[in-house]
Amino acid sequence: MDLKTQRFAHRINGRPAAPGVALAPLVRLTVAKPEGRRSGSTGSERQALADAIEASKSDLIGLTDKVEDADAQAILSFQIALLEDENLSGPAFAGIADGRGAHQAWCAAVDPEIASCEQAEDSYFRARASDLRDLRDRVLRHLAGEIDQAVPAGAIVAAEDMPPSVFLATDWKDGGLVLRRGSPSSHVAILARSRGVPMIVGVDVEQLESGAEAVVDGDAGALIVNPDPAQRADYRRRLTEQAEAHKAASSFSGPVLTANGEPVKVMINITGLAELREIDASKVDGIGLMRTEFLFQGRKELPTEQEQYQVYRQMTEWADGRPVIIRTLDAGGDKPIEGLTEKGELNPFLGVRGVRLSLRRLDVFRLQLRALARAAVIGNLKVMIPMVTVPEELDRCRVLFQSAVDELRSEGCEAIVPPLGMMVEVPAAALTIEDFEADFFSIGSNDLIQYVAAASRDEPQLADLARPSRAIFNLIRHIVDHVHRSGCEVSLCGDLAGEPGQVAALLDQGLRIFSVAPGVLANVRAAIARYPGKVT
Amino acid sequence: MNKLRASVLMRHEVGLHARPSVKLTKLAKAFESKIDLGLSPDGPWIDAKSIVKVMATKAPKDSTIYFRAEGRDARAALDALVTLVNEDFPDGP
Numbered sequence: 157m158d159l160k161t162q163r164f165a166h167r168i169n170g171r172p173a174a175p176g177v178a179l180a181p182l183v184r185l186t187v188a189k190p191e192g193r194r195s196g197s198t199g200s201e202r203q204a205l206a207d208a209i210e211a212s213k214s215d216l217i218g219l220t221d222k223v224e225d226a227d228a229q230a231i232l233s234f235q236i237a238l239l240e241d242e243n244l245s246g247p248a249f250a251g252i253a254d255g256r257g258a259h260q261a262w263c264a265a266v267d268p269e270i271a272s273c274e275q276a277e278d279s280y281f282r283a284r285a286s287d288l289r290d291l292r293d294r295v296l297r298h299l300a301g302e303i304d305q306a307v308p309a310g311a312i313v314a315a316e317d318m319p320p321s322v323f324l325a326t327d328w329k330d331g332g333l334v335l336r337r338g339s340p341s342s343h344v345a346i347l348a349r350s351r352g353v354p355m356i357v358g359v360d361v362e363q364l365e366s367g368a369e370a371v372v373d374g375d376a377g378a379l380i381v382n383p384d385p386a387q388r389a390d391y392r393r394r395l396t397e398q399a400e401a402h403k404a405a406s407s408f409s410g411p412v413l414t415a416n417g418e419p420v421k422v423m424i425n426i427t428g429l430a431e432l433r434e435i436d437a438s439k440v441d442g443i444g445l446m447r448t449e450f451l452f453q454g455r456k457e458l459p460t461e462q463e464q465y466q467v468y469r470q471m472t473e474w475a476d477g478r479p480v481i482i483r484t485l486d487a488g489g490d491k492p493i494e495g496l497t498e499k500g501e502l503n504p505f506l507g508v509r510g511v512r513l514s515l516r517r518l519d520v521f522r523l524q525l526r527a528l529a530r531a532a533v534i535g536n537l538k539v540m541i542p543m544v545t546v547p548e549e550l551d552r553c554r555v556l557f558q559s560a561v562d563e564l565r566s567e568g569c570e571a572i573v574p575p576l577g578m579m580v581e582v583p584a585a586a587l588t589i590e591d592f593e594a595d596f597f598s599i600g601s602n603d604l605i606q607y608v609a610a611a612s613r614d615e616p617q618l619a620d621l622a623r624p625s626r627a628i629f630n631l632i633r634h635i636v637d638h639v640h641r642s643g644c645e646v647s648l649c650g651d652l653a654g655e656p657g658q659v660a661a662l663l664d665q666g667l668r669i670f671s672v673a674p675g676v677l678a679n680v681r682a683a684i685a686r687y688p689g690k691v692t
Numbered sequence: 693m694n695k696l697r698a699s700v701l702m703r704h705e706v707g708l709h710a711r712p713s714v715k716l717t718k719l720a721k722a723f724e725s726k727i728d729l730g731l732s733p734d735g736p737w738i739d740a741k742s743i744v745k746v747m748a749t750k751a752p753k754d755s756t757i758y759f760r761a762e763g764r765d766a767r768a769a770l771d772a773l774v775t776l777v778n779e780d781f782p783d784g785p
Contacts, residue, residue, distance in 0.1 A: 230710060230711040230714070231710065233714050234710040234711070234713075234714050234743070237713075237714045237717060237718070237743040238743055238744060240743075241717075241742050241743050241744045242742070243739070243742040243744040243745055244744045269744060269748070272748060273747075276750050277750075284709065284710060284747065287710070
């Protein structure tokens with residue numbers, strides 16, 4: 157079946173990755189396959205490279221007009237200057253004259269410059285290697301005849317996969333995202349949820365063509381190409397509801413109450429400072445989960461203590477007295493970090509990840525604890541340890557924290573040990589929760605579900621097993637009951653908390669603190685407000 | 693024709709990296725003279741109009757930058773480049 161010629165409504169099922177719906181024109185991004193490009197004569201290769209460089213330059217000039225911050229403009233003008241420099245293109249054209257294909261000649265000219273940057277002693281110069289790589293790949297994409305990856309605003313974008321940097325550079329207003337690869341737990345999905353961009357994964361995007369009108373239904377996990385008038389009307393109605401819910405959420409402040417008057421706290425999950433700019437701190441009950449992985453990813457060097465401190469400090473200041481729960485680095489599993497996580501693990505989800513990795517990489521962990529101990533002086537900062545399996549791990553973290561504080565104080569720096577909590581995501585910890593001396597608890601439902609069900613959340617065939625089940629709800633009830641008896645607080649910060657359809661079931665288990673992606677705040681609040689109390 | 697020379701201490705906090713080197717090469721290209729840049733009075737010399745070459749010097753903060761220029765507008769070029777570095781690569785028109 158060739159969808160490119162179809163003009164009637166067609167529904168393609170994928171998997172939901174970020175909720176919400178969007179109705180917009182479809183734009184399919186293609187992937188660079190430069191190695192598959194066939195070389196022509198010397199003359200045509202020369203022309204191809206010249207054209208690709210020229211096209212890359214006009215991309216960058218176009219991008220410069222769109223970005224507003226000085227840093228982005230500086231990087232773009234740097235890349236433009238590089239493209240204009242005959243010292244870069246000259247060797248490439250010489251390579252073509254020697255009989256090389258445009259692709260090989262371009263790589264041969266740029267790669268040594270990348271290597272030279274990478275060898276620099278100064279981190280600023282080393283960081284330029286990524287600019288050069290970006291530039292090299294942009295030209296290669298043009299050589300491969302691919303359109304620029306600069307994603308148009310307000311479109312439904314279909315692609316194989318999308319790096320977080322591209323996602324962040326895109327204006328998603330009224331748009332949506334359809335990927336073949338990736339999973340609901342991929343980083344781009346986390347970003348999509350936090351920014352309220354509807355997204356689905358697992359769709360064969362090869363068969364899609366740009367230009368058609370389409371609907372992304374991030375709740376049902378479906379893409380509808382050329383929706384018929386009835387579907388269109390249906391989705392327009394849902395779009396209106398969505399807009400109203402967002403409006404209601406932004407005008408909302410104060411505690412959320414269930415229909416029978418019980419207060420429930422709703423906190424937010426974030427990955428960085430950027431998301432906080434659009435959120436009024438007085439309208440949420442604090443940050444329930446800050447994923448520090450994003451500070452460590454996509455860079456050549458691990459962040460310094462000072463850099464981390466600045467981020468934690470600004471978050472704490474933003475929250476203005478409300479709790480800010482920062483999770484220590486949860487690398488490994490599906491979140492590999494160059495130079496840190498183990499390579500070639502047979503089963504990374506059951507491997508050296510979370511606190512297991514931190515306790516093996518004390519150099520990295522110590523810096524993070526120092527940054528946290530310094531930021532804790534400023535406000536209501538709390539620290540949460542991921543993947544805790546046995547009490548000794550948490551105890552060791554506490555000892556390390558205390559020694560980081562002692563060290564800082566001996567250096568004349570103000571520092572305190574903040575409240576230390578744990579993620580409950582390993583079944584062994586969930587079942588023996590009474591053994592853990594944590595100051596607070598947060599249930600990580602994403603991992604807990606897949607560990608309890610022994611079913612990967614990234615395996616589409618097992619989607620019906622890797623779902624919240626009675627086993628999960630029983631376990632959540634066990635955790636919540638125990639924690640409340642001991643006088644501590646427990647929240648749930650996994651995706652389960654952000655599913656409006658599961659809110660009542662979680663409230664039934666006694667859960668009273670939810671931490672969700674900012675994009676689903678409105679829907680979760682609405683679901684809490686509808687909750688009539690437990691039906692007995 | 694004689695080569696004119698000039699030198700200037702660069703105080704830019706991150707050295708001659710992306711933003712400063714874009715400004716420097718753009719300014720150099722505004723002159724028709726041949727302009728070279730070096731990190732010592734005896735070279736080695738690189739083309740001050742090439743961002744690839746200028747970046748490759750990886751000149752850190754507190755380096756002294758040496759210029760030499762040859763051509764009709766050599767004097768004006770050196771004055772402008774020295775001013776740019778001296779004023780710490782200001783954002784200009």
